[in-house]
Amino acid sequence: MTATTPAHDVDAAVASAAAVAALVEEAGPRVRASALCAAADALDDGADALVALAGAETSLREARLRSELRRTTFQLRFFAGIVEAGEYLEVAIDHADPDWPPAPRPDLRRMLVPLGPALVFTASNFPFAFSVAGGDTAAAIAAGCPVVVKAHSGHPRLSDATAELVSAALEGAGLPPGTLSVVHGRDAGLRAIVDPRVRVASFTGSQEAGRLLFDLAAGRPDPIPFYGELGSLNPVFVTRAALARREEEIAQGYVGSFTLDAGQFCTKPGIVLVPRESSLAERVAGLSGASDGAAMLNDRCRASYCDAVAALGAHESVSVLLAGSVSAGGAVTPSVLATSVEDLVADPEGIVSECFGPATLLVYYDREEQLLEAAESFTGELTATVHAEPGEPILEQLLPRLRGIAGRVLWNGWPTGVAVTWAMQHGGPYPAATARETSVGAAGIGRFLRPVTYQGFPDALLPEALREDNPLGLPRRVDGVLRPATR
Amino acid sequence: MTATTPAHDVDAAVASAAAVAALVEEAGPRVRASALCAAADALDDGADALVALAGAETSLREARLRSELRRTTFQLRFFAGIVEAGEYLEVAIDHADPDWPPAPRPDLRRMLVPLGPALVFTASNFPFAFSVAGGDTAAAIAAGCPVVVKAHSGHPRLSDATAELVSAALEGAGLPPGTLSVVHGRDAGLRAIVDPRVRVASFTGSQEAGRLLFDLAAGRPDPIPFYGELGSLNPVFVTRAALARREEEIAQGYVGSFTLDAGQFCTKPGIVLVPRESSLAERVAGLSGASDGAAMLNDRCRASYCDAVAALGAHESVSVLLAGSVSAGGAVTPSVLATSVEDLVADPEGIVSECFGPATLLVYYDREEQLLEAAESFTGELTATVHAEPGEPILEQLLPRLRGIAGRVLWNGWPTGVAVTWAMQHGGPYPAATARETSVGAAGIGRFLRPVTYQGFPDALLPEALREDNPLGLPRRVDGVLRPATR
Numbered sequence: 003m004t005a006t007t008p009a010h011d012v013d014a015a016v017a018s019a020a021a022v023a024a025l026v027e028e029a030g031p032r033v034r035a036s037a038l039c040a041a042a043d044a045l046d047d048g049a050d051a052l053v054a055l056a057g058a059e060t061s062l063r064e065a066r067l068r069s070e071l072r073r074t075t076f077q078l079r080f081f082a083g084i085v086e087a088g089e090y091l092e093v094a095i096d097h098a099d100p101d102w103p104p105a106p107r108p109d110l111r112r113m114l115v116p117l118g119p120a121l122v123f124t125a126s127n128f129p130f131a132f133s134v135a136g137g138d139t140a141a142a143i144a145a146g147c148p149v150v151v152k153a154h155s156g157h158p159r160l161s162d163a164t165a166e167l168v169s170a171a172l173e174g175a176g177l178p179p180g181t182l183s184v185v186h187g188r189d190a191g192l193r194a195i196v197d198p199r200v201r202v203a204s205f206t207g208s209q210e211a212g213r214l215l216f217d218l219a220a221g222r223p224d225p226i227p228f229y230g231e232l233g234s235l236n237p238v239f240v241t242r243a244a245l246a247r248r249e250e251e252i253a254q255g256y257v258g259s260f261t262l263d264a265g266q267f268c269t270k271p272g273i274v275l276v277p278r279e280s281s282l283a284e285r286v287a288g289l290s291g292a293s294d295g296a297a298m299l300n301d302r303c304r305a306s307y308c309d310a311v312a313a314l315g316a317h318e319s320v321s322v323l324l325a326g327s328v329s330a331g332g333a334v335t336p337s338v339l340a341t342s343v344e345d346l347v348a349d350p351e352g353i354v355s356e357c358f359g360p361a362t363l364l365v366y367y368d369r370e371e372q373l374l375e376a377a378e379s380f381t382g383e384l385t386a387t388v389h390a391e392p393g394e395p396i397l398e399q400l401l402p403r404l405r406g407i408a409g410r411v412l413w414n415g416w417p418t419g420v421a422v423t424w425a426m427q428h429g430g431p432y433p434a435a436t437a438r439e440t441s442v443g444a445a446g447i448g449r450f451l452r453p454v455t456y457q458g459f460p461d462a463l464l465p466e467a468l469r470e471d472n473p474l475g476l477p478r479r480v481d482g483v484l485r486p487a488t489r
Numbered sequence: 490m491t492a493t494t495p496a497h498d499v500d501a502a503v504a505s506a507a508a509v510a511a512l513v514e515e516a517g518p519r520v521r522a523s524a525l526c527a528a529a530d531a532l533d534d535g536a537d538a539l540v541a542l543a544g545a546e547t548s549l550r551e552a553r554l555r556s557e558l559r560r561t562t563f564q565l566r567f568f569a570g571i572v573e574a575g576e577y578l579e580v581a582i583d584h585a586d587p588d589w590p591p592a593p594r595p596d597l598r599r600m601l602v603p604l605g606p607a608l609v610f611t612a613s614n615f616p617f618a619f620s621v622a623g624g625d626t627a628a629a630i631a632a633g634c635p636v637v638v639k640a641h642s643g644h645p646r647l648s649d650a651t652a653e654l655v656s657a658a659l660e661g662a663g664l665p666p667g668t669l670s671v672v673h674g675r676d677a678g679l680r681a682i683v684d685p686r687v688r689v690a691s692f693t694g695s696q697e698a699g700r701l702l703f704d705l706a707a708g709r710p711d712p713i714p715f716y717g718e719l720g721s722l723n724p725v726f727v728t729r730a731a732l733a734r735r736e737e738e739i740a741q742g743y744v745g746s747f748t749l750d751a752g753q754f755c756t757k758p759g760i761v762l763v764p765r766e767s768s769l770a771e772r773v774a775g776l777s778g779a780s781d782g783a784a785m786l787n788d789r790c791r792a793s794y795c796d797a798v799a800a801l802g803a804h805e806s807v808s809v810l811l812a813g814s815v816s817a818g819g820a821v822t823p824s825v826l827a828t829s830v831e832d833l834v835a836d837p838e839g840i841v842s843e844c845f846g847p848a849t850l851l852v853y854y855d856r857e858e859q860l861l862e863a864a865e866s867f868t869g870e871l872t873a874t875v876h877a878e879p880g881e882p883i884l885e886q887l888l889p890r891l892r893g894i895a896g897r898v899l900w901n902g903w904p905t906g907v908a909v910t911w912a913m914q915h916g917g918p919y920p921a922a923t924a925r926e927t928s929v930g931a932a933g934i935g936r937f938l939r940p941v942t943y944q945g946f947p948d949a950l951l952p953e954a955l956r957e958d959n960p961l962g963l964p965r966r967v968d969g970v971l972r973p974a975t976r
Contacts (some may be wrong), residue, residue, distance in 0.1 A: 024889065060651065072591035094912035094931075104559035105906060112932075115892060220707035224868060224919040381711060399774035401950065402511065405602060405941050413946040419592060424969050425581035425599035427942035432711040438939040444581075444969075445599075445940065449690050452925040453932065454892050455914035459900040460879050463888065477971060484576065484912050484929075484964060486971060 004300035006187030009386050012194055018180030019119035020199040025178045027116050027146035031474075034144060035082035037175035041135060042075035042082075044171035045164070050300045052163060054213060055184065056129045059157040061332075066263055067130070074130040077137055077422050081144040081447065087487070089451070090114065090145075090155075091202055093478040098458075108458045111468040113470035116146035116453035117227070118201035121194050123215065125206040126156040126299050127266045133157065134184060135162040137422070138204045138229075138443055138449070142183065143172070145184050145450035151184045152191040154207075191215070196222055202450055204229040206268070206441060207431050209356075216436050229449050230436035231429065233356045234384035235272040236417045239373050242277050244389040244414070252389055253285040256362075259416035261336050264296040266303070266362035269385055269417040272356060277374055278366035286364065287324040287338045294336035295326070298359060304334060307359030311337050314363065319345035326360060337361040343372045350379035370396045377403040382431030385410045385417035409434060493674030499681055505667030506606035506635035507686040512665045512844040514603050514633035521630060522569035524662035528622060529562035529569075531658035532651070539650060539901040545618045546644040548784035548819075551752055554617070561617040563910050564624055568631040568929050568934065574974070577601065577632075577934045580965040581773050585945075598955040601938035603686035604632035604714070607683050610702065612693040613643040613786050614753045616841050620644065621651040621671060624909070624929055625691045625716075625936070630659070632937035634689070638671045639678040643787050648673075678702070683709055687938055691716040693755070693928065696843075696920050703923050718916065719842045719924040721871035723904045726887060729764050731876040731901070739876055740772040743849070746903035748823050751783040752847035753790070756872055756904040759843060762830065762863055765853035773851065774811040774825045782822035782848075784811070784845060791821060794846030798824050801822065801850065804839055806832035811846060828857045837866035857883045864890040869918030872897045872904035896921060905958045 006016075026034070045052065048133045053067045060067075084090055091113045093105055100106040120142040126130035132138075134151050153161035153339050172181050185194065195203055195218050203219055205212050212232035221230035240252060262269050276282045295387040298304040308328065315322045319341050326337035339361065346353050346365050348433060353363070367373060373396060378385070386408035390397055409430030420428050426443030429435035439449045461469050475489030494502075513521070532539065547554075571577055576599045585592040597877060604765050607629040612619035619625075621638050629636045634927040641647035652671040657666050672681065682690055682705050688715060690706055692699050699719035706715035706973030747758050765771045795815065803807045806828050813824035827846065833840050840850070854860060860883060867873070873895035877884055882905045891898050896917030907915050918920035926936045948957050959965065962976030 069591045076590040096908075096910040101909060102910070103563040104556045105908070107908040107910055108902060110908065110910055110912040112914055118893075138587065168674040186783055216712065217707075220704075220712070226706070226919075227921060227924070328840065392949060397950065406605075408514065409940065410942045410944055411946075412944040415595060415945045421583075421589060421592070421594040423583040423589070423594055423597055425583040425597040425942055427599055427940045429940070431939075432713075436712060437714070438861075440940065442590065453896065453914045453916070453927065455897045455912055457897055457899040459898075460900045462879060463884065479911055484971075484973060486973065 007190040008187040010194055010314050012185050012190045013197070014121060014182040015150050015185055016194055016197045016199050018183060019150050019406045021239065022148050022178040022180045023116070023118045026148050026181055028176055031085045031088060031385070033145065033176045035085045036277070037172045037177045038082040038085070038140060038143060040171040040175040041168045042078040044167040045071060045075050045135060048167050052160065056157060059160050060129050060299050062129070062169045062263060070128060070130045070439050073422060074135055075333055077131065078135065078140045079154045080422055081140040084444055085144045088467065088474055088476040089487070091476065093467050093476055095478055097102070097479045097481055110455055110457055111464065112453055112455040113465065115454050117450050117452055118147060120147045120149050121200045121203040122149055122154065122159070122449055123152045123191060123203070123205040123207065124154045126154050126303060129157040129160050130351045132206050133213060135168045136448055139182065141446040142450045145447050147450045148181045150194060151182070152194065153184050153186050158186055179370065185344070192218065195219055198224065200226065202227050204441065204449060206231045209233050212436070218313040228436055229439055229441065231268065232433040232436065233443050234268055234430065234434045235354055235356060235380065236269055236379055236385045236387070236402070237377045238271045238274040238381060238387040238389065239404070240274060240276045240282070241370060241390040241394055241396065243391040243394055245277060245280050245282060249280070249282060253282055253289060255416050256285055257289040260362040261293055261360045262291060262335070263296050264334055266299055266358060267418050271362060271387065271422060273354065273365060275365045275367055275373055278368055283323055283340055290336040290338050291324050294334050295329060295333035297332045298334055303358065304328065304332065307334070307357060310355065311359070311361045314355060314357060315339055319349065320353065320363070334360060338364065338365065340364045341375050343367040346379055347375050354379055361433050374403060375401055377407060382434040383408040384428060384430050384434045385412060387412040387415065387429055389414050389415055403450055407431060442470055492726050494672040494677040496680055496797045499556065499672050499677045502637050502670040502672055503606060503681055503684045504685050506637050509635050509665040509667045510603070510605045511669055513630070513635050516664055518572045518575060520663045521633065522572045524659045524664045525565045525569040527658040527662040528655045529565040531654040532558060532562050532622060539647065542647045542650055543644060544743055545631060546647050547616050547786050549616070549750060557615060557617045560909060561622055564618065565622065565627045567909055567931070568627040571931055571934060572631045575954065575961055575963040576974070579910070580954050580963055581658045582965055582967045584954065584968055587942060597942055598946070598951065599940055599942040600952065600954050602941050604937050604939055605634060607634045607636050607937055608639065608687045608690040609636055610639045610678060610690070610692040610694065611641045611648070613641050613790060616644040616647050617941050619693050621648050622655045624933055626669065628786070628933040629937045632934050634937045635668045637681060638669070638689070639681065640673050641836050645673055661930065676832040679705065681974060682706055684741060685711065687713065689714045691936060693718045694719050699758055699923070714936070715923055716926055716928065718755065718928050719884060719920040719922045719923065720839055721755055721845060721917065722867065723756055723870060723872045723874070724867055725758045725761040725874040725876065726891070727761060727763045727769070728857060728877040728881055728883065730878040730881055731767060732764060732767050734878065736767070736769060736772070740769055740776060744773055744776040745971050747849040748777060748847045749905055751821055751847060752823070753786055754905050756907060758849060758874065758904055760841065760850050762854055762860055765855050770825070770827055774795055777823040777825050778811050780823050782816060782820035784819045785821055790845065791815065791819065794821070794844060797842065797844040798846070798848045801842060802826055806836065807840065807850070821847060825851065827851045827853065830863050833866055834862050841866055861886055861890060864894065866959055867894045867969045869921040871915060871917050871921045872899060874899040874900050874902065874904055878942040894918060
């Protein structure tokens with residue numbers, strides 16, 4: 003089951019998705035919503051076995067995995083609610099108007115429609131929430147798109163077990179067989195992304211793999227949207243005033259965030275700017291040194307991480323404050339490194355490099371204006387954080403710059419932990435993301451949709467969402483005025 | 490002024506745009522809206538001279554140019570209204586919730602922010618509406634992005650004259666110098682699109698040029714969004730029942746649409762499917778043969794068009810019903826060609842090819858089921874049209890297929906004429922467009938925006954649009970519930 007999927011089976015999975023695409027859409031919002039809820043119920047029912055399998059394949063803690071599974075089932079139900087509310091269709095209706103400039107306007111009715119078969123590449127570090135039944139799968143099915151999942155090699159058995167439960171639940175709720183399928187292996191992914199029947203792809207992982215896939219998607223005879231999340235340093239800017247008031251709280255929050263689950267989060271605070279004279283670095287090194295460490299997701303992750311930390315530690319401008327170690331059992335303890343803002347600005351390519359694991363780099367500054375220069379060293383980040391006190395003059399210039407480089411800007415918090423809500427944005431300028439649509443939260447459904455306008459149609463031939471009497475009770479923009487839902 | 494812009498001047502234009510990007514945004518919605526209106530007023534005031542210049546450079550009729558200019562100034566004012574309404578910011582606010590699954594959620598506030606300097610490639614066939622002060626420029630400035638326009642070589646003096654008027658108006662209304670600039674020449678465009686300071690690009694034109702630019706945008710170290718509109722055949726499907734009831738009306742509408750302004754529209758009906766036994770083909774050829782013809786935009790357009798029509802006419806399965814000619818003065822008369830649906834389906838690559846000018850291809854069918862096969866011959870179209878009677882059984886399958894290949898689906902109409910409204914979608918699957926955002930209508934502002942979420946901020950440090958008391962009176966989604974504007 004978990005060996006590389008042969009080419010003809012990859013083709014068959016894509017063919018099935020293409021064959022049922024119309025059925026998945028025509029099933030309608032109610033059936034798709036109840037199918038998503040049925041999938042969530044099935045995962046809840048199978049939680050014990052799934053969590054055990056996930057633990058065996060990823061070394062993640064049971065408590066973490068149970069929490070992640072709760073998030074995953076919540077996410078499926080959240081998207082069920084979004085489908086039922088129907089606002090995601092963004093319906094707009096402009097009635098015919100003979101006086102419209104410069105020429106009479108016909109009756110125009112716009113809505114979003116599903117793109118068709120979606121190819122979802124899953125992530126190593128979230129075996130539930132960014133995997134077979136994760137956010138992209140939930141959003142795609144909510145939108146009306148069948149999904150071919152390219153499973154991550156870090157948890158192949160869990161991927162199959164999840165797919166089996168979820169597929170059965172989707173079918174039981176009325177979606178056609180073939181709505182969800184799983185393929186394994188690098189070659190399977192490379193084959194599927196250039197299949198003309200695949201209409202959209204999403205990815206969470208390394209910059210190297212993500213760029214390869216992005217280039218394939220963009221290089222097709224018919225390029226398709228590729229939503230890639232390719233990594234982030236998540237810089238944190240700490241002012242003197244913040245440290246003066248809450249040094250111990252900041253130290254603990256920082257260590258908690260960068261060491262959580264062996265630092266294997268795309269939102270881990272990888273670079274933190276602190277005043278040179280502060281004792282935060284020693285405090286962080288001290289707290290981190292007390293950690294017993296934790297196993298990483300798999301041997302490949304550990305090897306990549308160790309190489310990356312060693313390379314950063316070997317940079318002539320970087321010093322190692324705490325050298326992590328790997329135990330015989332594979333537990334990795336945290337590493338803390340340091341440099342100065344002058345060195346960061348002088349060689350951003352050498353120093354701004356992601357170490358996916360329990361390492362962080364403190365960057366010393368003298369004058370707070372240097373924070374502005376430092377901010378220019380980052381190109382595209384999922385998050386940027388400031389720890390400061392309200393009213394500090396530097397904020398006036400620093401906050402716009404942080405917004406310029408990141409998809410989420412935090413105040414006196416830590417970037418790990420990405421809530422599934424309406425207002426979440428998980429993305430950012432390249433390489434944080436290859437396109438603007440979020441991978442977490444309600445707006446993620448937009449990844450799988452495109453707009454279509456109907457012109458001059460008799461009511462009976464329009465999709466229900468566009469009919470004059472609004473049988474679905476949707477919120478709609480009518481002649482430019484937003485009208486609320488009517489149910 | 491209209492020679493190729495030297496490299497250092499291209500760089501200077503981009504540098505100016507980058508330098509003022511923050512100012513354009515911070516100018517705020519009211520200033521940007523009044524600047525757009527001032528630009529519209531300036532164009533209205535200069536209409537006589539601009540229309541004369543446009544006529545000299547493009548050979549388009551004065552009445553057409555005056556109408557297009559009215560559309561252009563309407564469009565600028567339309568986007569001014571959109572900026573002032575503020576709904577385009579898509580504000581969402583989720584208050585902190587300690588009971589949110591699986592972990593307490595922080596306060597999250599999301600809005601759209603400008604992408605930064607935009608590069609707008611203009612089109613030959615709309616010297617006003619898709620040019621220096623056209624839809625993309627209006628949308629970009631509305632969004633808060635400075636614009637570098639790559640002028641089309643078909644109307645360089647008009648481009649400079651427009652830029653001069655519009656720039657002065659923008660500055661007069663409070664936007665900084667450098668908000669709008671114009672560069673000329675192919676090399677200028679190729680240089681600007683890979684400039685790291687350019688953050689988004691848009692294009693309307695040929696598939697060849699558009700794909701070249703798309704590949705450059707996607708191939709950058711930091712890929713940027715590229716909104717290209719690369720051509721369309723705009724297939725029209727005519728049923729027997731429709732012909733039985735309105736043959737003469739259909740014939741006249743068809744000829745009017747495909748010959749309008751020498752057929753130089755991306756929405757020209759290039760392929761029309763008709764019952765084999767009908768006399769529509771003869772009627773269309775007859776009406777078209779009565780045309781005196783019209784000059785095309787320029788010699789290059791005419792030469793490309795003549796080559797394309799000759800190539801299509803030479804296809805072994807295509808017959809020429811009416812052979813257009815070119816007069817000594819350059820007027821081109823319409824061409825009408827024909828083939829069968831069997832031949833279309835057998836060689837779509839050979840037959841589905843855009844002839845940008847006054848030519849159209851009729852495709853004969855016998856059984857209406859063949860319309861479904863024919864629909865599969867098209868990949869991505871700006872529009873697809875059906876002429877039929879309500880209740881015809883074929884519609885149940887045909888309409889979903891037309892929606893699958895097009896961005897706009899029309900009922901008993903003709904695709905030329907694209908109204909600037911809220912519900913318009915001008916785009917479609919590739920190659921109609923390279924990305925889903927429309928190039929005409931309100932939603933076009935989305936081309937120039939990206940989302941950012943603020944987490945845990947004190948109210949005073951938030952942008953006005955996100956503050957708790959909603960000082961701008963914006964419509965906002967609060968804790969998942971859409972709330973209307975409060976002013």
